[in-house]
Amino acid sequence: MKNCVACGMPMSKPEDFAMGDISKDYCVHCAHADGSMQSYPEKLESLTRFIVKTQGFDETAARLSAEHMMARLPAWQRRG
Numbered sequence: 001m002k003n004c005v006a007c008g009m010p011m012s013k014p015e016d017f018a019m020g021d022i023s024k025d026y027c028v029h030c031a032h033a034d035g036s037m038q039s040y041p042e043k044l045e046s047l048t049r050f051i052v053k054t055q056g057f058d059e060t061a062a063r064l065s066a067e068h069m070m071a072r073l074p075a076w077q078r079r080g
């Protein structure tokens with residue numbers, strides 16, 4: 001089993017992978033409709049919204065938390 005390089009989600013079945021392609025290293029939630037991976041700002045934005053919704057953090061706290069989460073993920077190690 002792989003974990004998504006961009007959000008850390010475990011990918012156990014083909015539907016979890018971008019485009020259902022198990023050779024991809026990122027999940028369906030981190031892919032654009034055309035199958036390409038979302039950029040750092042896009043992912044940060046969606047993760048921030050996700051944390052606000054699921055944990056009730058305010059925008060600033062959620063963004064910080066999202067930045068911390070993403071800092072540990074392989075997709076963003078080489079950023080910048």
Ligand SMILES: [Zn+2]
Binds near residue numbers: 005008009026027030
């Ligand atoms: Zn993902």
